Amino acid sequence: MSGFGIVGTGVIAAMHAAAIATLPGARLAAVTDVAAGAAAAFAATRGCAAEPGLDALLARPDVDVVCVCVPSGLHAEVGVRAARAGKHLVVEKPIDVTLAAADRLIEAARTAGVALTVISQHRFDPGLVELKRLLGDGVLGRLVLAEASTKWYRTQAYYDSAAWRGTWAMDGGSLLNQGIHYVDLLRWCMGPVAEVTALCATQAHQVEVEDTALAIVRFGSGAVGTILSSTAAFPGFPQRLEVTGTDGTVIVEDGRIVRRAFGTQAGDAGPGDTGPGDGAIGAAADPAAIEVASHAAQIADLLAAIEEGREPAVDGQAGRDALEIVRAVYESARTGSPVRLTGALPS
């Protein structure tokens, strides 16, 4: 039995508690939060302890794994302390808001010999599992084009609901908070990004960060793609990933394949053609409207990784890779110039 502790008992902590409750080998032991009364109120309905601070939670021998559910700009700070206390880590996305902080966290976990997974729960959605299988089987041929789109809507009240939201220091904008999910999926399916050219705008909210980001991407493989992320797209639409190869295309919306068309000849939809599918609503307009199964699957993978002595499916480097793409988009939008990344272009 693995004991869990949750740090930060806000919106996403409820998802972690629900996910842990579905796993036979897991038990929520304790939670903590800096806001007065928050941890006690959270613990009261979940049958776990409320600790007065991080040190008290980390001192508990029945906490083996710590879920870091605090604002994004505090992930590394909390995660490093937990790693040094010998706790395995489930860190919410993004890994943090800067690459330097991400590196500190990855290094602390490595030095302490603890496992680190950065939440990207949509990798465990049925449509993404199937898409990765199809890519592994090579049915799309050579990949040439991909699009990752998050056209969501968030109200001004959402940004005003907590001081950290919509700030560069603690949150980042639409792309770093909401769009990063499908940035990670894009990177996972298409491989390393070599170069991005981007444009950002703040159009519908009183915030210092962008509420709309657009980028064109060149992958190391030579394939090209686009990234779009917005919290200004009323009323909110499914998150979408399209992957096109020389032999066909798969389109995923909110974690389900809604269209697949591939065959032996261009234009031949063939046996893989499913036509329109069952689009899901998801978190397009409501940040709390996400399903528990994929978080549970990622946490189960971490426990299996610890047991088997392997890296988790979504490790610290994967979290850093997604952040690196987002930071490159921001840098390109700021300077007006393309930004090169570490993914190599073909010679």
Ligand SMILES: NC(=O)c1ccc[n+]([C@@H]2O[C@H](COP(=O)([O-])OP(=O)(O)OC[C@H]3O[C@@H](n4cnc5c(N)ncnc54)[C@H](O)[C@@H]3O)[C@@H](O)[C@H]2O)c1
């Ligand atoms: N995977 C997803 O789909 C998903 C969805 C929502 C949020 N998130 C991520 O989860 C994180 C938290 O988001 P949220 O919406 O739950 O925020 P929130 O504001 O609802 O909750 C954050 C909580 O952390 C507490 N906190 C702040 N500093 C702390 C500290 N030093 N120690 C302990 N507690 C502290 C706050 O008091 C608050 O209760 C963010 O990084 C966000 O990107 C992920």
